[in-house]
Amino acid sequence: MTAKPPLLIPHHGCVLVADGRKALVLRNEGYPLNPNLQIQQVTEAPPNPATHEQGTDRPTRVRVDERRSAIAQTDWHEQAEQRFAAEIAEGLARLAGPISALVIVAAPRTLAVLRLALPERLRRIVVAEVDQDLTKNTVSEIQEHLCAR
Template identity: 65%
Template sequence: MTEAFNLKIPHGGYVLVGDGRRALVLRNEGHALHLSLKVQHLFEAPPNPPTREQGTDRPPRVRQGEHRSAIAQTDWHEIAEQRFAGEVAAALDRVAGAISALVVVAPPRTLAALRQALSDRLKRAVIAEIDKDLTKLTIEEIGQRLTGA
């Protein structure tokens, strides 16, 4: 069974559905009880290969007295996804004057990156945050999940 969230998104409210590679900005052209989501923007990140393909060096080692330990390898893939979330938040902020209600839907890591990157003005407009990946659903399916219809 699919999870529904029973949200009331006002007319003119925005929905940001994203993951680390793709983000959709949707606007409700209907009203709170009968959504009519329309795509306002689509963002797609450039190809982001796994970290193992982006670097071949072994992690450096640190000596502390007689003990040696490795330093964790940099996760280039994760850094690229966080950078993408920041770019989406910045682009959304450019149109923020028109945003009075915003629902943010993203997997947990991306949601955290978006939360950190959103401007104070956008943070005040957020009416709900949902930690799910809905990027592979159609616009209609996204609307059904959000409203429970």
């Protein structure tokens, strides 16, 4: 298996590290071959209890050809995480200072929501996507992970 080449993050390029609960926006104050990621913004979602704590009703039942069948319960927890990811995408559009390049590092489900929610002008500047959850890592660990790929 060959190692992936290191990710080159342009000077003043931004890195969004997100999952369904937390988002970090980092800006590269260094250069592509010598990055220096600095925290620009940290956003955390409000408390989001598990779905079984949010809903108390039994699943709805429907009749289909003489059989009764349950309808899957709404996953309120998942919906809240998707809403948070969409809010993060909107927030990036309002971020102070121009963004020349964007790297998105997110858990796979969050990455999918972000892809759909990003405004067109931000989609055009995405230089890389990494489908991993690194939100629990320190900034130096994130930088090391991205640049030592």
